Amino acid sequence: xxxxxxxxxxxxxxxxxxxxxxxxxxxxxxxxxxxxxxxxxxxxxxxxxxxxxxxxxxxxxxxxxxxxxxxxxxxxxxxxxxxxxxxxxxxxxxxxxxxxxxxxxxxxxxxxxxxxxxxxxxxxxxxxxxxxxxxxxxxxxxxxxxxxxxxxxxxxxxxxxxxxxxxxxxxxxxxxxxxxxxxxxxxxxxxxxxxxxxxxxxxxxxxxxxxxxxxxxxxxxxxxxxxxxxxxxxxxxxxxxxxxxxxxxxxxxxxxxxxxxxxxxxxxxxxxxxxxxxxxxxxxxxxxxxxxxxxxxxxxxxxxxxxxxxxxxxxxxxxxxxxxxxxxxxxxxxxxxxxxxxxxxxxxxxxxxxxxxxxxxxxxxxxxxxxxxxxxxxxxxxxxx
Ligand SMILES: Cc1cc2nc3c(=O)[nH]c(=O)nc-3n(C[C@H](O)[C@H](O)[C@H](O)COP(=O)(O)OP(=O)(O)OC[C@H]3O[C@@H](n4cnc5c(N)ncnc54)[C@H](O)[C@@H]3O)c2cc1C
Numbered sequence: 001x002x003x004x005x006x007x008x009x010x011x012x013x014x015x016x017x018x019x020x021x022x023x024x025x026x027x028x029x030x031x032x033x034x035x036x037x038x039x040x041x042x043x044x045x046x047x048x049x050x051x052x053x054x055x056x057x058x059x060x061x062x063x064x065x066x067x068x069x070x071x072x073x074x075x076x077x078x079x080x081x082x083x084x085x086x087x088x089x090x091x092x093x094x095x096x097x098x099x100x101x102x103x104x105x106x107x108x109x110x111x112x113x114x115x116x117x118x119x120x121x122x123x124x125x126x127x128x129x130x131x132x133x134x135x136x137x138x139x140x141x142x143x144x145x146x147x148x149x150x151x152x153x154x155x156x157x158x159x160x161x162x163x164x165x166x167x168x169x170x171x172x173x174x175x176x177x178x179x180x181x182x183x184x185x186x187x188x189x190x191x192x193x194x195x196x197x198x199x200x201x202x203x204x205x206x207x208x209x210x211x212x213x214x215x216x217x218x219x220x221x222x223x224x225x226x227x228x229x230x231x232x233x234x235x236x237x238x239x240x241x242x243x244x245x246x247x248x249x250x251x252x253x254x255x256x257x258x259x260x261x262x263x264x265x266x267x268x269x270x271x272x273x274x275x276x277x278x279x280x281x282x283x284x285x286x287x288x289x290x291x292x293x294x295x296x297x298x299x300x301x302x303x304x305x306x307x308x309x310x311x312x313x314x315x316x317x318x319x320x321x322x323x324x325x326x327x328x329x330x331x332x333x334x335x336x337x338x339x340x341x342x343x344x345x346x347x348x349x350x351x352x353x354x355x356x357x358x359x360x361x362x363x364x365x366x367x368x369x370x371x372x373x374x375x376x377x378x379x380x381x382x383x384x385x
Pocket of ligand 1: 014016036053202203317341344
C-alpha cells in the first residue's frame with residue numbers, strides 16, 4: 001500500500017506509541033502505526049512481566065499530578081480492555097533518611113498530601129519480615145504503590161487502537177521521515193505514507209529516528225533478574241509483599257517485586273542505573289555470571305529469603321537524558337512532529353497519560369497537562385546538568 005493518507009502516523013508501537021495510537025484513534029483520527037518488531041516484543045523497554053508504579057515520586061514532585069491522572073487512566077484501560085494491568089501491593093521506599101529514595105519520596109508525598117507512613121528499621125522488620133534493614137534505615141510506605149504488567153498493557157493499547165480503526169503494521173520499521181508545511185512523509189521498505197502529523201516514540205532507537213532533535217541521549221543496557229525464593233513463595237505473594245526500592249551505598253539502588261505466578265514467576269529484582277552504554281544493534285543480551293553473582297550477593301544481605309536459585313535474566317534498555325527527565329513535546333524543528341523519548345528508566349507508569357498528552361500535542365499543539373519539565377529544548381538551553 002503506497003501513498004495512503006492518514007491524519008496521524010505513529011512511529012514505534014511500544015509503551016508510549018501504543019498508547020498514543022489508542023488515544024488518537026479513540027478521538028476519531030485516521031491512524032497508521034508502524035512498528036519495527038511484533039506486538040509487545042521483548043527487544044525494547046516494555047517487557048519483563050512487571051513495572052513499578054508509585055505516586056510519592058522521588059525524582060521530582062512535578063511528576064505527581066501526572067501520576068494521579070495516570071492511575072485513573074490505568075483503571076480505565078483495565079476496564080476498557082478487560083485486562084488485569086495494575087496490582088497495588090503497597091511500596092517501600094527505603095534507605096538512609098537523607099537518601100534520595102527516602103527524602104525525595106517524602107518531599108513529593110508532603111507537597112501533594114499523598115497518604116504515606118514513615119517506618120523505622122524495627123517497624124520495617126515487624127511489618128515486612130523478609131527485609132533486613134540496617135539500624136539507620138527508614139522507609140516511606142505508600143499503599144498506592146504497586147506493579148503494572150507491561151506486555152499486557154501494550155497489547156491492551158494496541159487492541160483498543162485497532163478497535164477504533166487504527167491500522168497497525170508490524171515488522172515494518174520506519175526508514176526515514178520528512179516534514180514540511182504540507183504534512184509528513186514516512187518511508188518504510190514496504191511503502192511511502194503521508195499524513196498531517198507524525199508522533200515518534202522510538203525508545204532506544206531515538207538516536208537514529210530523532211537524530212536532529214538536539215537532545216543528547218544515552219542508551220544503557222539493564223538486566224532484570226528472577227530468583228526463586230528460599231523456603232517457598234508464600235512470604236513473597238503480592239497480597240503480602242510490597243514492591244520496594246532500596247537505596248544503599250552511593251550508586252546502588254536496588255528494586256524488587258513480589259513473586260508472580262506463571263512464566264513470569266519468581267521474584268524479580270534489578271538495579272537502577274548501573275548499566276553499560278550500548279545501542280539497540282550492539283547490546284549484549286546474554287546474562288553474565290558475574291552480574292548474577294553481584295545481585296545475588298546484594299540480595300543475600302538485604303532480602304536473604306529472596307536470594308534462592310537464579311531462574312533467568314532478561315536485558316532491557318534505558319534511554320537516558322542528561323537530567324533523567326523525559327522528553328515530550330513538539331519537535332523543535334518540525335511543527336507537525338511530536339516526540340516522546342528519553343524516559344530514562346522510569347517511564348512505564350506514565351504510559352496512559354503520555355498517550356493522552358501526545359494526542360493533545362499532535363492535534364492541538366498544546367496540552368493541559370504540566371509538561372514543562374519535559375521540554376525538548378531544555379537540555380540545549382540549560383546545557384548538560
Ligand atoms: C529493566 C527496566 C526496568 C524498568 N522499570 C521500570 C519501572 O519499574 N517503572 C517504570 O515506570 N518504568 C520502568 N522502566 C522504564 C520503562 O519501561 C520505559 O520508560 C518505557 O517502557 C519506555 O517506553 P517507550 O515506548 O519509550 O519504548 P519501547 O517500549 O521500547 O518502544 C519503542 C518502540 O519503537 C519501536 N521502534 C524503534 N525504531 C523504530 C522504527 N524505525 N520504526 C518503527 N518502530 C520502531 C521499537 O521496536 C519499540 O517497540 C524500566 C525499563 C527497563 C529497561
